[in-house]
Amino acid sequence: MFDFIVAGLSAWGLGARAAWVAAMGVTLGMIVFLIWIAGMVSRRVFIPAVEKAVLKTSNKWDDAMVGRGVFVAAGWLPPFVGLYFAAEMFLPPGAVAVACRRLAMAAVVLVGIGVLRRVIDAVADILRDRRHALSWQGYLEAGKIVVYVLGGVFLVAVLVDKSPWGILTLFGGLTAVLILVFKDIILGLVASVQLSAKDMVRVGDWIEMPSHGADGDVIEISIHTVKVRNWDKTISSIPTHALVSGSFKNWRGMSDSGGRRIKRAVNIDLNSIRFCTPEMLARFATFPLLADYVRQRQAEIESHNRSCGLDGDMVVGARRQTNIGVFRAYVVAWLKANPLINKDMTFLVRQLPPGPQGLPLEIYVFSSDKVWANYEAIQADIFDHLLAVMPEFGLRPFQYPAGFDFT
Numbered sequence: 274m275f276d277f278i279v280a281g282l283s284a285w286g287l288g289a290r291a292a293w294v295a296a297m298g299v300t301l302g303m304i305v306f307l308i309w310i311a312g313m314v315s316r317r318v319f320i321p322a323v324e325k326a327v328l329k330t331s332n333k334w335d336d337a338m339v340g341r342g343v344f345v346a347a348g349w350l351p352p353f354v355g356l357y358f359a360a361e362m363f364l365p366p367g368a369v370a371v372a373c374r375r376l377a378m379a380a381v382v383l384v385g386i387g388v389l390r391r392v393i394d395a396v397a398d399i400l401r402d403r404r405h406a407l408s409w410q411g412y413l414e415a416g417k418i419v420v421y422v423l424g425g426v427f428l429v430a431v432l433v434d435k436s437p438w439g440i441l442t443l444f445g446g447l448t449a450v451l452i453l454v455f456k457d458i459i460l461g462l463v464a465s466v467q468l469s470a471k472d473m474v475r476v477g478d479w480i481e482m483p484s485h486g487a488d489g490d491v492i493e494i495s496i497h498t499v500k501v502r503n504w505d506k507t508i509s510s511i512p513t514h515a516l517v518s519g520s521f522k523n524w525r526g527m528s529d530s531g532g533r534r535i536k537r538a539v540n541i542d543l544n545s546i547r548f549c550t551p552e553m554l555a556r557f558a559t560f561p562l563l564a565d566y567v568r569q570r571q572a573e574i575e576s577h578n579r580s581c582g583l584d585g586d587m588v589v590g591a592r593r594q595t596n597i598g599v600f601r602a603y604v605v606a607w608l609k610a611n612p613l614i615n616k617d618m619t620f621l622v623r624q625l626p627p628g629p630q631g632l633p634l635e636i637y638v639f640s641s642d643k644v645w646a647n648y649e650a651i652q653a654d655i656f657d658h659l660l661a662v663m664p665e666f667g668l669r670p671f672q673y674p675a676g677f678d679f680t
Contacts, residue, residue, distance in 0.1 A: 337395040386424035464514035482521035532615035532639030540631040540671040562606040631671030
């Protein structure tokens with residue numbers, strides 16, 4: 274068979290080199306065949322057996338490795354490693370042997386890059402279900418970049434037969450150019466590391482960033498962008514470095530707390546505020562939430578006026594209850610009786626400075642239900658009740674004159 278190949282090559286005009294070419298061709302063919310056999314055994318027998326054994330374990334991290342194809346990618350290593358050693362052992366020294374070894378090493382580097390990339394993706398899958406581990410996304414993306422850069426350096430070093438450290442030194446001399454070219458990548462990388470290290474934002478957080486039209490839940494964090502699904506179901510893409518260099522509001526603190534803040538005022542017409550008459554106090558005392566307050570407060574006021582020698586009917590000088598004061602006490606009692614208000618958090622019913630819109634009476638409490646729709650319903654119910662009950666205390670909510678007022 275070998276003589277037949279030599280004769281055929283000689284007929285093609287190779288002459289004395291026909292024997293060498295035939296020997297080299299047969300050797301390379303045998304090497305390629307053996308490597309192909311090794312690859313088939315590795316990918317068809319060994320790798321499936323390993324994956325089957327891995328899936329039977331109780332660990333989850335190795336399942337993620339299987340899902341990302343780490344073992345399948347690693348199955349390409351034995352053929353190329355075998356090609357390298359076969360070229361060194363069976364091929365005579367020369368350009369062909371050197372080329373085979375370099376190509377084999379380059380293939381090993383490429384396979385290594387693929388394996389490491391899949392390992393990083395598997396780690397991301399493992400951490401995805403953990404609440405606080407989502408902040409590692411930036412580090413994982415940075416790890417991918419490091420793998421690609423170092424892999425590219427080693428690949429070039431293998432192909433040109435130079436030290437990788439020399440190539441890295443060359444890159445160091447081009448630092449200014451590289452920074453200019455990869456400015457956005459570098460800014461994003463640094464920003465993502467800062468976001469992760471300081472735990473500024475996580476996937477699932479509700480953030481507001483008006484400068485970029487973002488108001489919704491974070492659905493993805495990468496080196497380059499942070500994607501936010503807004504409440505109108507649109508998607509906003511924010512440059513990662515903008516979150517570090519700019520300002521945004523993260524509602525995670527509210528989500529992790531025991532309630533959601535209600536901070537709203539109702540404006541009361543100043544002309545409707547007056548001292549309480551005995552008839553008014555008698556009627557207020559019939560309100561279940563105010564009975565004890567009205568009696569105790571009136572007793573306290575009468576005791577004070579007697580000690581000061583003041584007549585309780587005096588408009589100037591003597592202490593008297595006002596309808597706005599009784600109404601404020603009613604609001605406090607009514608909110609404390611509301612099971613949807615968190616009593617362990619800040620609880621205030623206060624007056625703000627009066628102005629052209631009347632006297633603002635502000636409610637500053639926290640609802641125990643933090644779901645947006647439920648929170649809005651709780652807030653609306655509170656002010657529905659307050660506006661409706663206000664006339665019972667002789668008070669009027671303030672509003673600018675409308676057509677009805679003139680008629």
